[in-house]
Amino acid sequence: MTSPQLSNYLVSNRKRLALSQKEVAFLLGNTGGAKVSRYERFDREPSLETALALEVIFQRSASELFSGLYQKVEQGVIERAKTLASRTDQGNPKRQIFTNIANKSLN
Amino acid sequence: MNTIYPKEFRVLAIAPVTRGFGFAVLEGQDTLVNWGVKVVNGKGNKNAKILPKVEELIAHYQPGLLVMEDASAKGSLRHPRIQRLVQQISKMAIIQKVNVTLFSREQVTKILFSDGQWTKHGLAEIVAKQFPEQLGSKLPPKRTAAMREHYQMGIFDAVALFLVFRLKRARGQIEMCQYLYPRQ
Numbered sequence: 001m002t003s004p005q006l007s008n009y010l011v012s013n014r015k016r017l018a019l020s021q022k023e024v025a026f027l028l029g030n031t032g033g034a035k036v037s038r039y040e041r042f043d044r045e046p047s048l049e050t051a052l053a054l055e056v057i058f059q060r061s062a063s064e065l066f067s068g069l070y071q072k073v074e075q076g077v078i079e080r081a082k083t084l085a086s087r088t089d090q091g092n093p094k095r096q097i098f099t100n101i102a103n104k105s106l107n
Numbered sequence: 108m109n110t111i112y113p114k115e116f117r118v119l120a121i122a123p124v125t126r127g128f129g130f131a132v133l134e135g136q137d138t139l140v141n142w143g144v145k146v147v148n149g150k151g152n153k154n155a156k157i158l159p160k161v162e163e164l165i166a167h168y169q170p171g172l173l174v175m176e177d178a179s180a181k182g183s184l185r186h187p188r189i190q191r192l193v194q195q196i197s198k199m200a201i202i203q204k205v206n207v208t209l210f211s212r213e214q215v216t217k218i219l220f221s222d223g224q225w226t227k228h229g230l231a232e233i234v235a236k237q238f239p240e241q242l243g244s245k246l247p248p249k250r251t252a253a254m255r256e257h258y259q260m261g262i263f264d265a266v267a268l269f270l271v272f273r274l275k276r277a278r279g280q281i282e283m284c285q286y287l288y289p290r291q
Contacts, residue, residue: 003134003171011141016241018257041167 007042010073013058013065014040028053046070078102118272119164119205121196122264123178123189128157129261132168133269142262154192158259161196165203168236173200179267180211196255198290208281210271220273227256231263237270 011081014036015026016075021033021040028050038044051062063070079097085098112239117140122129127146133139149237165173178185178193185193216225219233228249234245246256275281 003169006117006168011138012139012241015142018244058263 002093005071007045007068008066010036010040010054010058011040011064013060017058019057024054024057027057055091074104112286117168118172118269119168120172120174120265120268120272121161122176122261122268123157123192124256124261124264126256126258128161129259129263129265130161130164131162131262131265131269132170132283133266136273137237139156139238139266144242144259144261146258153194154188156261157192158166158195158199162199162203165200165205170205172272173197173205174213174265174272175207175209176264176268177211180209182215183212209271210268210275213273214275215267216281218274227260230267233259233282234263234266238266240264 001070021036024036025033031099041064051066054065055062058065081098085095085102088098127140127144129144131142132140145160147153175196178190200207212219216223219230231246233255235242245259247260250256
């Protein structure tokens with residue numbers, strides 16, 4: 001039995017460091033904790049700049065902090081890579097690149 | 108790649124206390140996702156105020172399982188209000204297709220205390236050892252007769268219920284795919 005992946009793990013990381021929403025907001029360059037609260041309640045997705053700032057604050061990669069979102073994005077990219085691979089001719093070297101993206105085997 | 112948080116089932120553990128309830132949300136084997144105490148203020152029907160807060164947690168975290176203390180177990184000294192609350196929460200969770208499992212204090216003692224000597228502080232110490240980074244600093248001081256129970260003790264009670272679930276599951280004593288409430 002599995003539960004749907006959570007959009008982000010900001011609450012657990014904030015509480016792990018015993019930081020308040022206000023303190024995180026200040027570190028992000030905001031005044032109040034309302035925005036942080038909205039991120040934590042999955043009501044709002046942060047900008048790239050904020051996501052990177054959160055990575056700095058919590059010392060966790062953005063893909064870990066936003067693992068649910070990451071998974072969603074990853075799935076979208078994989079689907080589109082499959083489409084491109086199917087549209088590309090057999091002899092074209094890009095086909096292998098798209099296939100690798102679709103199989104998540106870039107390394 | 109997502110390695111820290113494996114895609115696993117999520118457990119919501121709830122421990123009712125006098126002024127509300129302690130809760131913990133956990134994923135997989137030992138990922139503490141959220142924890143805290145929800146307090147209800149004012150006079151009136153406390154259970155009616157608590158239920159929406161639990162509902163909110165269920166809606167937000169979509170747990171696969173809800174774990175609570177079996178307040179109606181034989182020998183339980185929990186207040187009738189708490190007994191009613193556990194029943195109400197269980198019914199609400201089942202309606203929302205969340206499995207529910209209840210553990211009596213006797214079961215908690217058997218699983219977590221090898222010497223059978225249950226103490227509230229001992230329980231909190233066990234939990235704090237399991238999650239030192241998150242809960243180590245929250246461990247309340249040992250209570251004396253003149254002190255009230257620390258309001259955050261509900262968090263430790265809730266996490267302890269998860270630990271019991273985890274151990275019982277590892278021993279194959281829990282069937283995850285069935286509704287475990289009402290008790291048979």
